[in-house]
Amino acid sequence: MNVQGRVRQATEADVPAILDLLTHFERPREFLRPRYEEDPTYRPRQSFVWEEDGRMLAHVRVYEQTLRLPATTVTVAGIGNVVTHREHRRRGYNRRVLDAALADAAHRGFAYSLLWTNSPFVYERHGYGAAPEQVVTGVAAAPDGSLPANARPVVVRPFEITDLPAVARLYEQVHGQRPGTVVRDQPYWRANLAFRREEPGDFLLALDGDALVGYVRTRRDGTALEVTELTSASTAAARHLLTVAAAPVGGRVTGRLPESAIGLLDAAPHVEESWRLMGRPLRIDNLAAALRDSRPDTHPDLSVHPAGGRDVLLRTPTTAPTAPIGPGLLTALLLWGAADRLEPHLATRPDAPLLRSLFPRQDGVLWQADSF
Ligand SMILES: CC(C)(COP(=O)(O)OP(=O)(O)OC[C@H]1O[C@@H](n2cnc3c(N)ncnc32)[C@H](O)[C@@H]1OP(=O)(O)O)[C@@H](O)C(=O)NCCC(=O)NCCS
Numbered sequence: 001m002n003v004q005g006r007v008r009q010a011t012e013a014d015v016p017a018i019l020d021l022l023t024h025f026e027r028p029r030e031f032l033r034p035r036y037e038e039d040p041t042y043r044p045r046q047s048f049v050w051e052e053d054g055r056m057l058a059h060v061r062v063y064e065q066t067l068r069l070p071a072t073t074v075t076v077a078g079i080g081n082v083v084t085h086r087e088h089r090r091r092g093y094n095r096r097v098l099d100a101a102l103a104d105a106a107h108r109g110f111a112y113s114l115l116w117t118n119s120p121f122v123y124e125r126h127g128y129g130a131a132p133e134q135v136v137t138g139v140a141a142a143p144d145g146s147l148p149a150n151a152r153p154v155v156v157r158p159f160e161i162t163d164l165p166a167v168a169r170l171y172e173q174v175h176g177q178r179p180g181t182v183v184r185d186q187p188y189w190r191a192n193l194a195f196r197r198e199e200p201g202d203f204l205l206a207l208d209g210d211a212l213v214g215y216v217r218t219r220r221d222g223t224a225l226e227v228t229e230l231t232s233a234s235t236a237a238a239r240h241l242l243t244v245a246a247a248p249v250g251g252r253v254t255g256r257l258p259e260s261a262i263g264l265l266d267a268a269p270h271v272e273e274s275w276r277l278m279g280r281p282l283r284i285d286n287l288a289a290a291l292r293d294s295r296p297d298t299h300p301d302l303s304v305h306p307a308g309g310r311d312v313l314l315r316t317p318t319t320a321p322t323a324p325i326g327p328g329l330l331t332a333l334l335l336w337g338a339a340d341r342l343e344p345h346l347a348t349r350p351d352a353p354l355l356r357s358l359f360p361r362q363d364g365v366l367w368q369a370d371s372f
Contacts, residue, residue, distance in 0.1 A: 005052030005093070007100040010044040010059075017056045018047055024086045032081060035372075038194035040187045048101040050084075050093040058084040058093035060101050063372040064110075066183040068175075069334065070362060072293035073183055077105035077282060079115040080372035082122075098126055102282065111286035114331070116276045116371055127310045128278040129328030133366075134341060136262050137224060137254040138269025140242035154237055155207045156244045158200035159215065164189060166212040167205070167231075174231045178258070180335040180364035196228075196369060204245050206237045216241040217369050220249070227255030229369035230264075239264055258365035259339065273341075277366070279331030284312060291358075299358060314358060322351040322358075337362035 010018060015036050022032045036042055041064070050058035063078035079101065084094050102113065117123060120130055159167065168189055175181040184192065198217060206214040214232030218225045225246045232238035242264060246253045253265060262269060281287045281304070288304040291314075295302075299316050307313040311324035325333075332342055338356040346352045 005050055005057065007048060007050055007096050009104070010047035010049050012044050014044060014047065014049065014056065018049070018059055021049075021056050021059050021085060022081060022083055025081075025083045032195075034197060035081070035191075035195040039191040041191045047081075048097040048104070050097050052088075055085075057088045058097045060094070060097045061372075062101050062105055065370070067112075067179075067366070068177070068181050068183065069179050069290055069294040070177075071295070072290055074112055074287065074290040074334070075110045077102070077110040077113045078372045079113060079123075082115075082117075094122065095125075098123075102126065106282045109286055110282050111284075111290055112279060112331075112334070113282050114277065114279045114366075117278060118276060120275070120278060123278050124310075127280040127327060129280065129310060129326045129331065130275040130278050131328045131331035131335065132273035132275055132341070132345075133256050133277050134271060135254060135274050136257050136265065136269050136271050137252070138265030139251045140239070140246045140253045140265060154213065154240050156204050156241060157207065159198075159203035159205055161193075163205060163212070164193075167215055170212050170215065170233065171231050174233060178364065179337070179362045180366040182367070182370040192369065201245075204241055206232070206241050208237070213237040214241050216245050218245055221254055223249060224252035224254040225249050226368070227253055227257065229367040230255070230257065230261060235264065256365065256368055258363045260363045261365075271341075277331070278328070279334075280310065280327040281312060281330065295358075302358070316358075319354055320351075322354055323349055325355075333359040335364045335366055337364065 019029050019033055019036060023029050046062045046064065048060050049056050059081060060079055061081040063080050065076045065078055066073045067076050082094065105113065115123065168184065171184060202219060203217050204215065205212055213234060214237035216227060217229040218227055230238060232241065242253055243251065284304040284306065288302060292300055292302050301317045303315045304312050305315060307324035310327050312330065313321045313324055315321040329345055333355065336342065337359045338346060339361045346355060349355065
C-alpha cells in the first residue's frame with residue numbers, strides 16, 4: 001500500500017486536533033481535555049500522531065512515571081489515549097505511532113512500559129504481556145462504625161486543595177517504600193488531581209485533631225465503591241474511612257488493593273483477577289540496573305537478556321539462567337514479587353525456586369488513581 005502520511009511528535013499547535021481526535025474514543029471532548037490543558041506535566045512531544053494530507057488520524061501519548069521497586073525506582077513510559085480516527089482504522093496507523101513512541105521512550109532510557117487496555121491483541125504484537133491485578137470486593141467494616149472504643153475521635157471530611165501538602169507528605173510516609181507506587185512530585189500531584197476530577201465526596205480525609213492520619217480516593221462502580229487509592233497511617237483510620245466512604249452503597253467496596261489492605265474488609269472478601277494491565281521491558285540494560293539496585297545484597301551481578309520474541313531471561317554469575325520469562329509474568333514479579341497468587345504461574349516452571357529468590361513477595365500496589 002502506498003502510504004502518504006507520516007508519524008511525528010506533536011507540537012503545542014496540535015493540541016486542539018488531538019482533543020478532537022480523542023472524541024473518536026467515544027467520549028466527549030471534555031472527558032480528556034484536562035489531561036492536555038490542565039496537566040502541567042504534559043509536553044506535546046509526549047504525543048505521537050499519524051498525519052496524512054494535513055489531517056491527524058492516529059494518536060498515542062506517553063505518560064512518564066517513576067515507579068518504586070524495593071529500595072529503588074524504575075522509569076516507566078505509560079501508554080495511554082490510544083486512538084485512531086474511526087474511519088481510518090486497520091490501516092496500520094496505530095502500529096506506526098506506537099512503534100515511534102516506544103522507540104523514542106527506549107532512546108530516552110525508559111526501562112519499562114505499562115498500560116491498561118481491553119484490547120490486548122493490539123499490544124501483544126508490540127511485546128506486551130498481561131499481568132493479573134488482584135481485585136478485591138467486600139464490605140467495609142461494621143455498619144455501626146469502626147473505630148475501637150479507646151480510639152480518639154477521627155473527623156472525616158472532603159479534601160480541599162489547601163490539604164495537598166499534608167496529603168503529599170502522608171503519601172510519602174505511607175507508600176515511600178511500597179513497590180509499584182508512583183513517585184509523585186508537586187507537578188504530578190497537580191496533574192493527577194486535574195485529570196481525575198474527583199467530586200468532594202470522592203476524596204475523603206481522616207483527621208485526628210489537626211493531624212492528617214489517612215485519606216481515601218474513590219469512584220462509584222455500579223453498586224460498589226471503587227477505591228482508587230487508600231493511604232492511611234493506621235488500620236483503624238483506614239477502616240473508618242472505608243466505612244464512611246462506602247456507607248451510601250451499603251458498605252460495598254471494590255479495588256486493586258495491596259495484600260496488607262485485604263483484611264480491612266469484612267471476612268471472606270471476593271478476590272478475582274483482572275488482566276487489563278499489560279507491561280513490557282523497554283531498555284533491558286536499565287531494567288537490569290534497577291533490579292540490581294533493588295536487591296544489592298542478594299544479586300549485585302544480575303543481568304537481563306533477550307530470550308526470543310517478547311521474552312527475557314535473567315542471569316546471575318552463580319546460578320543457571322532462568323527459563324524465558326514473558327512480559328506479563330515479568331511485570332507481575334516486578335510489582336508484587338512471587339506473591340502466593342502468582343504460584344499457579346510459577347509452580348510449573350523449572351526455575352520457580354530461583355524466581356522466588358530473585359523476586360521475594362512484596363506488598364506492592366499500583367493505585368488506579370495513577371492509571372492513565
Ligand atoms: C485500537 C485502535 C487504536 C487500533 O488502531 P488502528 O490504527 O486501527 O490499528 P492498526 O491498523 O495499526 O492495527 C494494529 C494491529 O492491531 C490489531 N487490531 C486493531 N484493531 C483490531 C480489531 N478491531 N480487531 C482485531 N485486531 C485488531 C491487529 O493485530 C492489527 O494488526 P494487523 O495489521 O495484523 O491487522 C483503534 O481501533 C481505535 O482507536 N479504537 C477505539 C479506541 C481504543 O479502543 N483504543 C485503545 C484503548 S487501550
